[in-house]
Amino acid sequence: xxxxxxxxxxxxxxxxxxxxxxxxxxxxxxxxxxxxxxxxxxxxxxxxxxxxxxxxxxxxxxxxxxxxxxxxxxxxxxxxxxxxxxxxxxxxxxxxxxxxxxxxxxxxxxxxxxxxxxxxxxxxxxxxxxxxxxxxxxxxxxxxxxxxxxxxxxxxxxxxxxxxxxxxxxxxxxxxxxxxxxxxxxxxxxxxxxxxxxxxxxxxxxxxxxxxxxxxxxxxxxxxxxxxxxxxxxxxxxxxxxxxxxxxxxxxxxxxxxxxxxxxxxxxxxxxxxxxxxxxxxxxxxxxxxxxxxxxxxxxxxxxxxxxxxxxxxxxxxxxxxx
Amino acid sequence: xxxxxxxxxxxxxxxxxxxxxxxxxxxxxxxxxxxxxxxxxxxxxxxxxxxxxxxxxxxxxxxxxxxxxxxxxxxxxxxxxxxxxxxxxxxxxxxxxxxxxxxxxxxxxxxxxxxxxxxxxxxxxxxxxxxxxxxxxxxxxxxxxxxxxxxxxxxxxxxxxxxxxxxxxxxxxxxxxxxxxxxxxxxxxxxxxxxxxxxxxxxxxxxxxxxxxxxxxxxxxxxxxxxxxxxxxxxxxxxxxxxxxxxxxxxxxxxxxxxxxxxxxxxxxxxxxxxxxx
Numbered sequence: 001x002x003x004x005x006x007x008x009x010x011x012x013x014x015x016x017x018x019x020x021x022x023x024x025x026x027x028x029x030x031x032x033x034x035x036x037x038x039x040x041x042x043x044x045x046x047x048x049x050x051x052x053x054x055x056x057x058x059x060x061x062x063x064x065x066x067x068x069x070x071x072x073x074x075x076x077x078x079x080x081x082x083x084x085x086x087x088x089x090x091x092x093x094x095x096x097x098x099x100x101x102x103x104x105x106x107x108x109x110x111x112x113x114x115x116x117x118x119x120x121x122x123x124x125x126x127x128x129x130x131x132x133x134x135x136x137x138x139x140x141x142x143x144x145x146x147x148x149x150x151x152x153x154x155x156x157x158x159x160x161x162x163x164x165x166x167x168x169x170x171x172x173x174x175x176x177x178x179x180x181x182x183x184x185x186x187x188x189x190x191x192x193x194x195x196x197x198x199x200x201x202x203x204x205x206x207x208x209x210x211x212x213x214x215x216x217x218x219x220x221x222x223x224x225x226x227x228x229x230x231x232x233x234x235x236x237x238x239x240x241x242x243x244x245x246x247x248x249x250x251x252x253x254x255x256x257x258x259x260x261x262x263x264x265x266x267x268x269x270x271x272x273x274x275x276x277x278x279x280x281x282x283x284x285x286x287x288x289x290x291x292x293x294x295x296x297x298x299x300x301x302x303x304x305x306x307x308x309x310x311x312x313x314x315x316x317x318x319x320x321x322x323x
Numbered sequence: 324x325x326x327x328x329x330x331x332x333x334x335x336x337x338x339x340x341x342x343x344x345x346x347x348x349x350x351x352x353x354x355x356x357x358x359x360x361x362x363x364x365x366x367x368x369x370x371x372x373x374x375x376x377x378x379x380x381x382x383x384x385x386x387x388x389x390x391x392x393x394x395x396x397x398x399x400x401x402x403x404x405x406x407x408x409x410x411x412x413x414x415x416x417x418x419x420x421x422x423x424x425x426x427x428x429x430x431x432x433x434x435x436x437x438x439x440x441x442x443x444x445x446x447x448x449x450x451x452x453x454x455x456x457x458x459x460x461x462x463x464x465x466x467x468x469x470x471x472x473x474x475x476x477x478x479x480x481x482x483x484x485x486x487x488x489x490x491x492x493x494x495x496x497x498x499x500x501x502x503x504x505x506x507x508x509x510x511x512x513x514x515x516x517x518x519x520x521x522x523x524x525x526x527x528x529x530x531x532x533x534x535x536x537x538x539x540x541x542x543x544x545x546x547x548x549x550x551x552x553x554x555x556x557x558x559x560x561x562x563x564x565x566x567x568x569x570x571x572x573x574x575x576x577x578x579x580x581x582x583x584x585x586x587x588x589x590x591x592x593x594x595x596x597x598x599x600x601x
């Protein structure tokens with residue numbers, strides 16, 4: 001929560017005025033959808049007669065009934081405890097999403113026949129490329145941050161040039177540049193190392209800034225105290241500064257992890273058989289792209305959720321968690 | 324200070340590593356024979372030429388041709404799947420030895436690649452949504468017509484197609500689209516066309532076999548008129564290895580004369596596409 005509020009008041013959704021506004025807006029939006037020829041219109045048959053011929057009245061009536069259900073639902077959730085609210089809203093949104101995908105009329109047998117290969121080949125490749133890249137990017141970022149904070153003009157110039165360049169180019173372009181450009185210098189790089197290198201350099205640049213900000217946020221007095229005790233630079237960094245900077249560095253770094261997991265899909269253009277590549281090619285023969293794209297989307301989402309959970313664990317460890 | 328010096332050393336080290344260069348010209352055949360593997364670049368999303376089959380392995384007409392070529396060279400085959408524009412850009416630097424990807428030997432491409440042999444011809448055709456009122460090719464004049472980007476189909480729409488292979492039948496430009504929409508590949512164009520007549524596209528140009536296979540998979544499309552042009556499709560290799568070029572030309576010649584190519588074409592297309600069609 002933003003701040004611990006001790007003023008207790010009714011939730012907004014329990015005010016009659018708010019309820020009324022919700023009802024009107026929901027009725028209006030649902031009417032716009034024109035639901036009388038859907039399954040909802042079928043339920044309304046006793047009131048509106050033959051759904052297909054009910055026209056505008058049918059649409060408004062169906063929309064109104066659905067809007068009432070929606071408002072009752074929201075008001076009821078308003079009574080629940082905070083955690084229960086989260087759970088119910090999550091479940092409802094998830095159900096809506098699944099219903100949305102279900103309406104595409106997907107072929108589940110096809111998904112079933114491909115999903116194992118998507119996981120063993122696609123998820124595996126995506127994960128190991130992201131994992132290697134994130135480790136390397138963290139190392140690059142530490143050096144970059146130290147260089148950016150250094151009083152040595154040379155180190156600062158290189159580090160700032162690096163962050164400026166690699167943050168300023170689209171990642172897709174970096175992938176192409178490294179894969180097609182390095183061979184021009186006589187160094188032929190394979191697809192996977194090229195992808196890892198591009199991800200490392202790009203995310204290393206972003207994380208350099210995160211690390212720099214984290215280190216800079218530690219009070220100068222900490223440095224002075226440490227140095228006066230005879231600690232060297234490396235020891236001060238390792239024992240005094242970084243442990244204090246970590247709680248500030250961890251949350252944005254977690255975001256970078258999640259972003260990288262998804263951006264690793266860009267290396268599919270150079271022919272790496274990771275999740276995105278398989279999503280685009282597996283359904284090709286049978287013209288079932290939608291099936292594969294949605295499956296891959298859900299897999300990416302599950303992976304991100306896992307990372308989010310890990311991140312909140314680590315944040316709790318550093319006691320900076322918001323809930 | 325020590326740390327800064329180390330950063331400096333690292334930077335110089337990296338610069339040195341990049342300047343070490345290796346030459347790759349004139350050695351494709353040697354590389355294939357000595358390693359015992361023919362690395363073939365092909366697309367993984369272009370049924371029925373090349374695609375991932377139900378066992379998640381590469382399969383299709385191009386893949387079968389590549390396997391046969393490797394067999395006749397006496398080596399193993401390995402497939403790599405870079406994106407099409409990377410293959411057609413040339414300068415492969417020995418990453419792979421051969422492209423069996425139904426590539427049309429256009430003039431522009433022959434500046435960066437060599438084409439040892441044409442192994443078959445496919446008709447290119449216009450497709451429209453099945454609800455479309457178009458009857459002849461010129462009915463699509465001024466409409467939105469799609470094609471895969473960097474393909475001969477797109478060049479045809481741009482009226483900029485020149486194929487310099489021998490035995491290419493003459494063709495005329497039968498359609499003047501109002502707007503040419505470029506897609507990642509032909510399948511993406513067909514996906515937009517299937518949404519409905521004129522929703523995003525009024526028509527598309529693609530290879531006839533691909534269009535027919537989409538129609539077989541219940542795409543609501545139909546072929547408009549006769550094929551607009553026949554394109555010869557060739558093996559491609561990086562420039563600069565005459566021995567490899569001649570060897571491949573010989574192998575494809577043999578495969579044509581002993582009927583292997585015809586059998587493969589009939590297996591995948593149901594028709595013999597291996598000779599120029601009238």
